[in-house]
Amino acid sequence: MTDDTPHRPRVGWIGTGRMGLAMARRLTDAGTDLAVWNRTAAKAAPLTAHGATLSPSPAELRDRDVVFTTVSTEQVLREVLLGEAGLLTGTDRGPGVLVDCSTVSPEASASLRAACAERGTAFLAAPVSGNAKAVAAGRLSLVASGPRETYERVAPLLRSLAGTVTYAGEGETARLVKIAHNLLLGIVTQALAETAVLAEKGGVPRHVYLGFLNDSVMGSPFTRYKTPALVNLDYTPTFTPVLLRKDFDLGLAAARGLDVPLPLTAATAQLIQAAVSSGRTEEDFAVLLDLQAAASGLALEPENVPVDDGLTDAPAAGHQI
Structure with a gap:
């Protein structure tokens, strides 16, 4: 008999700031096998209660099928990938796919795509729109670019993260x-x-x-x-x-x-x-x-009025003076 059970990818996650933590939690809550790393380990620790394991360094995530990165700047992204104990440092083989959800320039993205290719790692640019509350509400938006085959390979994971997923084409168009x-x-x-x-x-x-x-x-x-x-x-x-x-x-x-x-x-x-x-x-x-x-010469004060943010069921106050 053959095993027709679909392969469940082993996933790594680098960067658990406000957005990264909320996004990674969506994967753990969907039953994903997830290992996480963050420069400040305490910020990643809450994910262990949802089934994630903590990794001692980005390099330890190289054996994962897919690794996501979500960090604040190009410099930080390059450091976690190519710096000391980086995901791609000192190796000729990286993870199967790297999905970067950071906001970086097309030029930096192309450089990192080339570094991944040298190590046999497919690369998908996948920046996101929303905040942590939108992530929790399933209202995150994600735009991806790179080889279509790579996109299709990780699309189920992307759909676990975001309410809308848009494929923008090859290369760095998503950036x-x-x-x-x-x-x-x-x-x-x-x-x-x-x-x-x-x-x-x-x-x-x-x-x-x-x-x-x-x-x-x-x-x-x-x-x-x-x-x-x-x-x-x-x-x-x-x-x-x-x-x-x-x-x-x-x-x-x-x-x-x-x-x-x-x-x-x-x-x-x-x-x-x-x-x-x-x-x-x-x-x-x-x-x-x-x-x-x-x-404008105006002193503001909080109005202390409950208003609907579109993400929760908080009662609206109406629009009366």
């Missing part, structure tokens, strides 16, 4: 999609800050304006799940101004290389830099609201 996405993320947040301050200075509470916006054709899942932070001034970080600045730098560099003018992006980049320069580096990038209010 440009994610960079363009994050430019819009910053521009929309600045637009929300400007219009909310305009409405409030004219006597309209933020929750009323944003509630109307979210229920209109201009609303989106993003404007809805950013509304609690803007209404109640809760800047618990999901994505910091420093990381957003990094992505705007990537976007402006890509635009120069492709000769594409980005005037709105350039203006927003200066406002993001102002947030960083003012010391608001460890809070959520929604602090753009505070900077806009200060420039």
Whole structure:
């Protein structure tokens, strides 16, 4: 008799920050055989309660069928792959597939793809959109690029991670999609800050304006799940101004290389830099609201109103003054 049981890949995970921890947990909760490594082991330890094992170094994950990486910068990604005890360091054979979910430049991605190819490891660029709460709610979005065969090989794992998975083609196309996405993320947040301050200075509470916006054709899942932070001034970080600045730098560099003018992006980049320069580096990038209010002579206070973020069943307060 033949065993028709489908192969269940052995998976490794590198990087368990806010996003990585939530994403890795979705795999463990789906029954995946998962080994994890994080520079600060305590941040990965909660996954052991969900069936994951801790790895002493990235190098120890080389025997895995698939390894995911989700880290903050290109420099960190290169270090965990090619630095001391890195996943690809000092070996002629790496894991079967490396899936990188970080936001890095197309050039850095191509360089790491080549390093993987030298070791017989297939490489998929797979950056994501969302925050840890969106991951838990099954609302993460993922865009992937690389060989179609590699994509199909890991697609079941990708669908365990994300509510929507988009294949963008060969090479590094997913990187440009994610960079363009994050430019819009910053521009929309600045637009929300400007219009909310305009409405409030004219006597309209933020929750009323944003509630109307979210229920209109201009609303989106993003404007809805950013509304609690803007209404109640809760800047618990999901994505910091420093990381957003990094992505705007990537976007402006890509635009120069492709000769594409980005005037709105350039203006927003200066406002993001102002947030960083003012010391608001460890809070959520929604602090753009505070900077806009200060420039408008408006002192903000939390409205302490329960509002729907689109991800939970929290009761809505309505949009009345």
